[in-house]
Amino acid sequence: MRGRGLFGLAIIISGALPIGWLINAVPDWSRAKAEEIPAVIISEIAWAGSSVSQYDEWIELKNVSTDISDLTGWKIVITNTVGADISLSLPSKPLSADSFLLIANYPDDHANSALNATVDLPETDISISNEGFVIELRDPADTVVDTAWDGTKPPSNGEYGYRNSSGSAAIERRTPIEPGGIKNSWQKANNSINFDTLPDPQVINWGTPKSTNSQPTSAAPTIFLISPTIAEIDTALEMEAIEGDNFSINPAPRIELRDGTQIITATDVHVLTPTLIDSARFDLHGATAGQWDVVVINPDGQEGVFPNELELVEPEEDEDELDYSNNIIINEIYPKPSTGSNDEFIELYNTGEAAINLKGWQLDDQSPGGSAPYTITDNQIISPRGYLSFIKTVTHLSLNDGGDSARLLQPNGTLISQATYSTAIAGQSYAWLNDRWQWTLRVTKNAKNILELTEEEDEDSAVAEEQLSSEENPSGIELELSVSQVDASAVTLEWQLDELGYIDEVEIFISLKAGERGELSRVAPARHREAEVIELKPNTKYWFTITGDYNAYTAVSNQVAATTKSGTPAQKLNNSGAAGQIIITELLPNPGGGDSEWIEIFNPTDQPVIITGWQLMDKSKRRYTFTALDFIGIQADDEEMGDIIIEPGQYLLLDQDMTGIHLNNSGGEEIYLMDSEDNIIDTAAYHSSAKRDYAYILAPNEKWFWTEEATPGIANNITFEGEMEDGSNYLTPSGPPKSWSPLSWLSLLLSAIMLVGIKRNVKANYQK
Structure with a gap:
């Protein structure tokens, strides 16, 4: 497994090849007969590494014939979808019938090897990409004798191998032998033979190096x-x-x-x-x-x-004993308190003249997904024209900083009131004022709402009121979309937004048919006012629409059409990179005290790297493109603002206010760093909720952990361990760490920092 270059050096040969090329390179065995099966095949691959190390990759060859095969002049060629391509010469030795040849990144007695079988060819250049690969066995005439895998990314469900906290699994050639370039010719190993004994019996490396492959099992339900x-x-x-x-x-x-x-x-x-x-x-x-x-x-x-x-x-209460009133509304929500997330609340208001018992009613956040609904199980009386607030420590509803909903449901599940926002503002509540939802500096829990704006907002309020009162558009916000530039493979869209402050981001939809919204292409910050839609087909007519959410409304633009030009696509900025050239090292998804979220990246190589035109993308397809204008005053050479350069051993902090990327506090998150050609350079992901004031860091043992000790702009040299309140470990390094290179030590000592747009009041010491 590759993709982490922070604590070791990797050999980089070339960039990724198109998947189509990889598939076309697979020999056509569709009409192969049994006698055409090669004498020597690729029989097993540990592409994900082992429980000991993600670099513990190995390839097994097997002589399936009844004769001795001479491997003099033969070689293995690994073509990676992302990252370097590798060519390995095989040892000049005969391979007996029904015997194996094991090629591995480490000798079997190496600390980073889990193997307990003799490695015939220890070769530290082995690098098999998690994003997809094709492995070829070639004879002295450079003819492809056998092929393994089809160039696609192995599924994340582990069906074709994996590496995680429970161990690892190699993939094996199925019996009877079929063409190796077909995915169904492979199976996940279900036997564990010729591995070292591990301290934890619950951790298992599945595979059969230098042994007969596992018997196939039926698929699990x-x-x-x-x-x-x-x-x-x-x-x-x-x-x-x-x-x-x-x-x-x-x-x-x-x-x-x-x-x-x-x-x-x-x-x-x-x-x-x-x-x-x-x-x-x-x-x-x-x-x-x-x-x-x-x-x-x-x-x-x-x-x-x-x-x-x-x-x-529990059995339902007699509905005759429950109140069903249409006079209860959500009146105020407080999603991002400056005093801590436990002070979040949802306030209800009784607009009627009769007291209402809310027993059996439910509060919920976004649907589907989000927190579990909170049911009011006891008698809770809300007086006529009265207020009643429910705090987070009671409801266990977490209102996300990056956008969420609060919903009120009657005992039978009928939705009676809802408030939806896009991005929470620290220290402000979201209140129903003047027949619409507004952010206000005055938090009025269990009291009448009061509008208090910043000075800038106050100046614009008259304009906003006029827009929001529009009879033609209840939302009061209009998006006007136009096309500003067209070439053979890309279209640049521009939009005008009457009141920019009400919409945080826009979603761009693309369709091949007029009148249909089509598919989501990308998400862009509304303040940018333009975005490029790429990877379009030449001489093709497309229809584009954008939408923007605020309050409980969605503003929809006019639909515009554009026909891409004929011929070769226009040359775009070509600043390609290699996997691991720049890596993501730390995330702060849920900061406290009014601080901003940030993403930290790092140059682990010994060469400067130009990242102009590179991109960050989250799992919702929000994208940020590295633009020199965002880095004015940061670059050392003010005369050359065309390129953004990260020096060797240098960190770069990317603030949310600049990137427009909001890291999810619940439901997990995925962050991709891509070059200008959309090749993935590095990824980082978490699948749990983000605890307040905890950073998600890449530790020295190349594993990701949650920790209270954030290290913005410096090396993540953290080795302690501890427990969450629920008893789970949150920084427990396991497995031997990779040796630190001189460059990594230099990074630790010098801690070269580039702070980009980050607030100056961020705590200097993150130790609690």
């Missing part, structure tokens, strides 16, 4: 949908449908509901097809309310889990 999704305890649940794949028909699978130590097994199970279980009965007497997993277990022991998809609830 998967679950996509269940019906119903809610049931009352102390009743009998008739499951009407479980949809998925790979369900055993005869005998039928065992179906369980699980909640911690509680297990309820279904009776009367009927499987209609391998993709549909149309009947299963559960006795819910004695079960506890909460979220339960639905589990399907085939007779061979393989199971599929649908986590937290069945909600068991």
Whole structure:
């Protein structure tokens, strides 16, 4: 596995090749006969490394013939979708029938090797990209004898190998032998042979280096949908449908509901097809309310889990005893308190003349996704024309800084009131004022809302009021879209926005048909007022629309058409890079005290790197392009503002205010660093919620951790460990760290820092 160059040097040969080229390079075995199978094949690949090291990659060859094969002059060629291509000469030695040749990044006795089998060719240049690869076995005439993999990125579900905290898995050639350039010719190893014994028995390296490949197993069941999704305890649940794949028909699978130590097994199970279980009965007497997993277990022991998809609830109250009023509204929300996230609240207001009991009502945030709904289980009386606020420590609803909703639902689930915002403003509440939602400096919990604006906002308020009162557009905001430039592969769009401050970002949609919005192409900061849509086909007519959200409304622009020019696409800025040339080293998604989010990148090489035209992108497709104008006053040479250069060992802090990228506080996040050709240079991702004031860092052992000790602009030289409140470790390095290069030590000592747009009141010492 490659992609982290912070603590070691990598050999860079060339950039990525198009996937189409890789696939076309695969030999055509579609009409191959059994006797045409080569004598020596690529039989196993550990492309993801091992539990000991992500660099512990290896390739196994096998002589499947009955004769001795002479490998003199043969070689292995690795073509990576992202990163360097590698050519390895094989040792001049005979390979006996039914024997193996093992090529690995490390000798088997190396500290970073998990192998317990003799490595025939230790070769430190092995580098197999996680983003996709093709491996070829070539004879002395440079003829492709065998091929492994199809050039695509291995699936993230681990079906074709993986490396994570539970260990690793290599991929093996299936039997009977089929063309190796076809994905279905490979399987994940399900046996563990010839590996060193690990201290933790729960960590397993799956593979069979220098041994017979594993026997294929049947596919595990998967679950996509269940019906119903809610049931009352102390009743009998008739499951009407479980949809998925790979369900055993005869005998039928065992179906369980699980909640911690509680297990309820279904009776009367009927499987209609391998993709549909149309009947299963559960006795819910004695079960506890909460979220339960639905589990399907085939007779061979393989199971599929649908986590937290069945909600068991207490029996409903008699609806005659519950109030259903249309006079309760959400009146004020406080998503980003300056005093800490626990002070978040949602305020309700009773617009009617009668007191209302809110028992059974629900508060929720965004849907789908977001936090679990909060149900008011006790009698909560809201007086006529009265206020009632619910704080985060009671509701456990987290209102995201990057945009969210607060929703009020009646006991029967009917949505009665909602407030939606795009980006929270620190220290301000979002309040219903003058028949619309507005940000106000005056926070008025359980009291009448008061509008208090900044000086600049106050000057513009008269204009905004006029716009928001428009009868033709209830939102009061109009987006006017136009085309400013067209070439063979790109179109530049410009937009005019009556009141820029109300919309934080715009979504750009592209369609091949007039009148249809089409697909989301990209997200751009509204303040930029223009964006380029790239990778279009020449001589093709496209229709473009943009939208922008604010309050509970979505403003939609006019639709414009543009026909790309004929011929060769116009030459765009070509500033390509190599994987690992610049890396992401630290993220601060949920800062406290009014500080801003930031992303830190680092040059781990011994050469300056030009990043002009490179991009950052998050999982929602928000993009930021590195532009010299954003770096005025930062570059050392003020006379040359055309290029942005990161020197060797230098860090660059990218503030949210500049990039427009909002790191998610819940639901996980993915950040991509790409060059001007959209090649991925590095990635960083987290899948948990971001705890307040915790940074997500790349530690010296090349693993990512959450830590209270943020290190903006300096090396992440952190080695302590600790526990979260829920008992989980948050900085526990495991596995031998890579040796630090002289460049890394120089970086630690000099800590060359580029601070870009970051607020000057950021805490200098992040130790708690």
